[in-house]
Amino acid sequence: MPGSGKSTVGVLLAKTLGYRFLDTDLLIQQREEALLQDILDKLGVEGFLDVEEAAIAGLDCEDTVVAPGGSAVCRAGAIGRLKELGKVVYLHVPLAELERRVSNITTRGIAMEPGQTLADVYAIREPLYRKYADLTVDVMEKSSLEETVAAVVACLR
Template structure:
């Protein structure tokens, strides 16, 4: 367990910009960057979609939970997968090691950004028939529940979002 909450954890919907914004913030602060989805792929030696196809949504959530619970990082921006909020254990661990920031994006903007979900390795607990709107409705309350900071990034450039988040976290003395 970390001695200090010196990490920034970015949560939000697929397509919210967790990885893109995370890399920019890490560069601006001189932090490391960890992408939870890539960690899962490296440790499993499979793509996210192949893992989901092999073990189903619940099996994937278990794999993701194990990877995130074993994450030990300091001065790192962490972008866990959008489905991390399905695991209380993983979210409690992330809250112990860092400040959880919800990157809030409207359904309309996500629809413009994303296109299809099915090629992205997105966990849909209620099956592949879920629409983006269904997934949004299911996950929004979970993101809000775990967030220590919520940043509405609709219409913001990556640079503006990064600067705003760094300002907010600096005021909270999280950096």
């Protein structure tokens, strides 16, 4: 989910494992030469998901921690490619904590339909995250980044 710490934890995890780090949101912005929100505004949610799926489907990397956008689970080609590349880790953050963390919901580039709330997105995606995750790490409100990274490393080993 947006605000779960995928990018921040991903960078630290990559350092811990001695891997490279790739944020697919940044990859999409580079490929499209636009910010995520601008891509969403131009193409709509379905068009954005098409762009995201194509970017992820084209990944070819090893020894890399990949932080996908939270909507990657919405397309079979995207989540399928991530599972081919390695273990999929779900950083589970309770909805109340996500709502506390994400204040810029309308400008952050979150793939959601007009009128949807973060709670609506959570209700749709959370079952998909659980379905596709090889590992789930519960991230509590008071968990430090180091504790979260250590939990992911422990689950991977």
